[in-house]
Amino acid sequence: MWRDATSYTHGGEPVGTLGHGVNYFFCQENLGRRETYGTWSNVWWARTDDDNGHRDVYVSVVYVKGGNNDEPLPGLPEC
Template identity: 65%
Template sequence: MLNAGTNYFYCQRDLGRRETSGRWTNVRWAKTDDDKGNTNVFVSDVYISGGDNDRPLPGLPVC
């Protein structure tokens, strides 16, 4: 679980699973540590602002 607001991400990769939320869709997932203390958690790029459909997030390296 990530709380709304500013979060950090290490990298992103295609996990082969498409996630869709409203008009946003992507197969890329970003790796982070969540707000409950879990490490190496992947969050779909559709929930991170700054990207486009089916495109990597700009400036975030590939895992």
């Protein structure tokens, strides 16, 4: 993660934060919601546990190093 990001439930409710730095992700999926930051934009979301203790939440892959706009992250399996 190259910056802090809001974590969301599968339904899109914001619940916490995932801090920048090294984090782990279980898988990724296209949730149909677009996240944009500057020139980066993506509809893929990575499932993880956030820094506030919420389990199985999602953060946009926009904030994960690697990958291209509107494409899944290379090497991370689909959920």
